[in-house]
Amino acid sequence: MEKQNLPVIFVTNDDGVNARGIKALIEAVRPFGKIVVVAPTEGQSGMGHAITIKVPLRLKKVHEEDNLLIYSCNGTPADCVKLGVYEVIGRVPDFLVSGINHGSNASISVVYSGTIAGAVEACLYGVPAVGFSLCDWNPEADFTAAQSVVRTIVKNLITNKLPKWTCLNVNIPAVSLEKLQGYKVCHQTHGVWREEFEKRNDPGGNPYYWLKGEFQNFEPENMENDEWALANHYVAVTPIRIDFTDYKFMAELKNWNYNL
Amino acid sequence: MEKQNLPVIFVTNDDGVNARGIKALIEAVRPFGKIVVVAPTEGQSGMGHAITIKVPLRLKKVHEEDNLLIYSCNGTPADCVKLGVYEVIGRVPDFLVSGINHGSNASISVVYSGTIAGAVEACLYGVPAVGFSLCDWNPEADFTAAQSVVRTIVKNLITNKLPKWTCLNVNIPAVSLEKLQGYKVCHQTHGVWREEFEKRNDPGGNPYYWLKGEFQNFEPENMENDEWALANHYVAVTPIRIDFTDYKFMAELKNWNYNL
Numbered sequence: 001m002e003k004q005n006l007p008v009i010f011v012t013n014d015d016g017v018n019a020r021g022i023k024a025l026i027e028a029v030r031p032f033g034k035i036v037v038v039a040p041t042e043g044q045s046g047m048g049h050a051i052t053i054k055v056p057l058r059l060k061k062v063h064e065e066d067n068l069l070i071y072s073c074n075g076t077p078a079d080c081v082k083l084g085v086y087e088v089i090g091r092v093p094d095f096l097v098s099g100i101n102h103g104s105n106a107s108i109s110v111v112y113s114g115t116i117a118g119a120v121e122a123c124l125y126g127v128p129a130v131g132f133s134l135c136d137w138n139p140e141a142d143f144t145a146a147q148s149v150v151r152t153i154v155k156n157l158i159t160n161k162l163p164k165w166t167c168l169n170v171n172i173p174a175v176s177l178e179k180l181q182g183y184k185v186c187h188q189t190h191g192v193w194r195e196e197f198e199k200r201n202d203p204g205g206n207p208y209y210w211l212k213g214e215f216q217n218f219e220p221e222n223m224e225n226d227e228w229a230l231a232n233h234y235v236a237v238t239p240i241r242i243d244f245t246d247y248k249f250m251a252e253l254k255n256w257n258y259n260l
Numbered sequence: 261m262e263k264q265n266l267p268v269i270f271v272t273n274d275d276g277v278n279a280r281g282i283k284a285l286i287e288a289v290r291p292f293g294k295i296v297v298v299a300p301t302e303g304q305s306g307m308g309h310a311i312t313i314k315v316p317l318r319l320k321k322v323h324e325e326d327n328l329l330i331y332s333c334n335g336t337p338a339d340c341v342k343l344g345v346y347e348v349i350g351r352v353p354d355f356l357v358s359g360i361n362h363g364s365n366a367s368i369s370v371v372y373s374g375t376i377a378g379a380v381e382a383c384l385y386g387v388p389a390v391g392f393s394l395c396d397w398n399p400e401a402d403f404t405a406a407q408s409v410v411r412t413i414v415k416n417l418i419t420n421k422l423p424k425w426t427c428l429n430v431n432i433p434a435v436s437l438e439k440l441q442g443y444k445v446c447h448q449t450h451g452v453w454r455e456e457f458e459k460r461n462d463p464g465g466n467p468y469y470w471l472k473g474e475f476q477n478f479e480p481e482n483m484e485n486d487e488w489a490l491a492n493h494y495v496a497v498t499p500i501r502i503d504f505t506d507y508k509f510m511a512e513l514k515n516w517n518y519n520l
Contacts, residue, residue, distance in 0.1 A: 048309035048338075049371045056460070056468035078308075078372075082455045083469060108384060110504060111309045111377075112338075124368060124452045155520040165450065166506045183518040187505040190425065192384045195342045200316075208316035209343060239513055241506035244370060245447040246426045246499035253499055258443040260415040 006067065007033040007094035007158070010122065012080045014044040014101065014114025017062065017072040021100035024143035025132065028150040029097055030068065032158070036093065037070040038084035040077065040114075045103075049117040050076045059083055077118035085125060095157055096122035099132035100146050102139075106171045106226040106236055107189035107215065116169055116240070123167040123242055128157050130167065135230055136174035145177040149235050152183075162239075169238040173230045184234040189225035190218040266327065267354035267418070269293040270382065272340045274304040274361065274374025277322065277332040281360035284403035285392065288410040289357055290328065292418070296353065297330040298344035300337065300374075305363075309377040310336045319343055337378035345385060355417055356382035359392035360406050362399075366431045366486040366496055367449035367475065376429055376500070383427040383502055388417050390427065395490055396434035405437040409495050412443075425503055431486055431496040444494040449485035450478040 009029050013022040017039035026035060038059070052075040063070035071088060073080045077098065085092055098118035105113040119129040130153055134146045149172050162168070169188075173180070193213035201207055217227050226236035269289050273282040277299035286295060298319070312335040323330035331348060333340045337358065345352055358378035365373040375391045382389040390413055394406045409432050422428070429448075433440070453473035461467055477487050486496035 046311045046313045048307070048311070048377065050308040050310040051306045051372050051471060053306045053471055056470055057457070058466075058468050079471070082471065083457065086455050086457055087459070087469065108502070111380060111502070112311050117308065117371075120371060152518055152520050156516045156518075160516055163506065163509050166509055185510050185513045187507065187510070188503050190503065195346050197317075197343065197346055199347070206318075208318050209347065210316055211311060211313055211339070211342065237513060239506035239509045240504045241509075242368070242371070242504075243448050243450065244500045244502075244504065246423065246501035247447065249423050249426055249499045249501075250445050250447070253445045253497060256416045256420055258412060258416075260412050 008089060009033040009035050010084055010093035010096040011035055011037040012039050012077050012098050012118040014040065014047060014077045014118065016040050016043045017070065019102065021102050021134065021143065024147055025097060025100045025150060028147040029154055032154055033094065034067045036084060036089055038073055038080040038088055040080060041072040041074050044076050044114045046112050047076045047114040048112050049078050049120060051078050052076060057083060059087060077114040078121045081118055081121040092125045092127050096127050096129040097132065097150065097154065100143060100150070101133035102141065103133065103137045104135040104171055104230065105131060105133040105169060106230055107191040108193065110169055110188060110240065119167045120242055123165065126164060128162045130157065131169050133171045134174060135171060141174065145175065145180055146172045148177055165242045166239050169240050171226055171230055171236040173233045175233050179233055180235065181233045183237055184229040186226040186229050186236045186238045187224055188238055189227040191227065192216050267293040268349060269295050270344055270353035270356040271295060271297040272299050272337050272358050272378040274300065274307060274337045274378065276300050276303045277330065279362065281362050281394065281403065284407055285357060285360045285410060288407040289414055292414050293354065294327045296344060296349055298333055298340040298348055300340060301332040301334050304336050304374045306372050307336045307374040308372050309338050309380060311338050312336060317343060319347060337374040338381045341378055341381040352385045352387050355414070356387050356389040357392065357410065357414065360403060361393035362401065363393065363397045364395040364431055364490065365391060365393040365429060366490055367451040368453065370429055370448060370500065379427045380500070380502055383425065386424060388422045390417065391429050393431045394434060395431060401434065405435065405440055406432045408437055426499050426501050429498040429500050431490055433490045433493045435493050439493055440495065441493045443497055444489040446486040446489050446496045446498045447484055448498055449487040451487065452476050
């Protein structure tokens with residue numbers, strides 16, 4: 001009966017419902033509430049905040065047990081959150097956690113990230129939301145330290161408040177728990193993915209391109225950003241604001257000549 | 261010969277290379293430079309800042325004439341900008357304009373918008389970039405007033421500077437040029453799309469969902485936001501910052517208990 005008062009914790013990701021990262025995340029948050037999972041059927045990396053408007057969405061219940069309900073959805077992480085809120089739970093959840101992503105979402109990767117889009121979408125509804133990413137692309141990556149980070153952050157979510165319109169982007173370095181140096185509150189590193197397309201020809205002789213980028217850090221000396229934190233084995237905790245307005249620039253922009 | 265010194269203006273959109281909106285945009289910017297267009301083969305609305313990593317990208321030259329080069333690409337707007345910069349032009353363009361989108365990208369639509377993603381992607385490379393949207397879904401929409409707005413903004417882009425990491429989201433009300441009240445520099449309206457999924461059953465009796473949302477404005481009385489400007493027939497000029505860090509919250513976030 002006591003379980004009735006547990007908070008509803010919504011879980012999603014962009015690597016798909018069968019990814020090891022989401023299984024590690026579910027395991028880490030189970031002690032804290034009733035868990036509802038809606039996650040993509042297939043991996044959706046790089047989908048950013050895409051939503052699905054041209055094909056119908058499908059929801060499939062894939063698992064149900066005591067305080068754990070798991071659905072898959074053929075859409076993006078943002079679709080999963082919308083469907084979860086409106087069709088599965090029928091109300092906004094108490095918390096949302098997204099991930100644990102296989103690979104970093106620090107710096108500008110935040111704009112391409114389906115993991116973060118899941119958190120942002122929930123944040124729009126006023127839900128305290130966090131995206132977790134482990135900086136390790138290895139399919140056999142060890143999520144033990146990341147699970148400890150999830151528990152610490154979720155305990156804080158329960159006792160502290162996030163501002164409205166702000167969610168968290170938490171990136172975890174690929175080191176063991178013993179080697180973690182602690183937590184660092186950071187700003188989003190100014191950087192960019194320099195793309196080098198790999199150009200190939202198909203059997204008919206027509207060219208096609210594979211995207212393959214290399215990250216360029218514009219402020220490698222800055223010790224306050226998330227890339228520095230990760231390189232120095234700190235968990236990078238970056239607060240993300242979903243009002244993107246450049247307020248500082250508004251006054252100058254008002255002085256442009258709109259009579260041209 | 262004089263044409264050699266014209267700036268390179270990159271044009272993209274999310275409604276696809278054959279949309280009326282991009283044709284209106286190309287026509288409006290042609291007097292200002294050499295125009296290079298890379299736009300999606302098909303419409304990519306709602307794709308947000310998605311990038312394509314699972315399927316190879318194709319580029320196809322669809323038109324070439326004096327100072328106008330048009331390619332289509334099977335990817336998203338962000339892909340189009342990357343391919344355009346690295347494979348078509350071989351350097352960053354002098355300006356980027358995206359659109360003219362069929363439909364508003366005001367308020368929180370900015371996170372779902374492929375039009376804005378095109379501008380943001382260029383902004384990452386330091387290119388002055390603007391996304392234009394006409395608040396009219398009608399396929400027969402009149403782009404005359406929007407073209408006038410494009411010319412005014414582009415003249416300003418040439419004579420003024422945008423801060424690094426800031427691009428513009430310009431939304432144009434669906435009224436004639438005579439009825440336009442002028443320009444208003446705005447902040448992104450705090451609002452959300454309340455989703456009402458339309459649930460149907462397929463011939464096999466299995467349910468599927470169509471996404472159909474209704475916009476909810478959290479600050480309808482605020483006269484400084486983009487929704488107010490549009491409702492009152494002003495062009496809404498909203499500066500968008502691509503560092504999403506919530507700097508104000510950082511101090512408080514440092515006080516969370518990370519030893520839990």
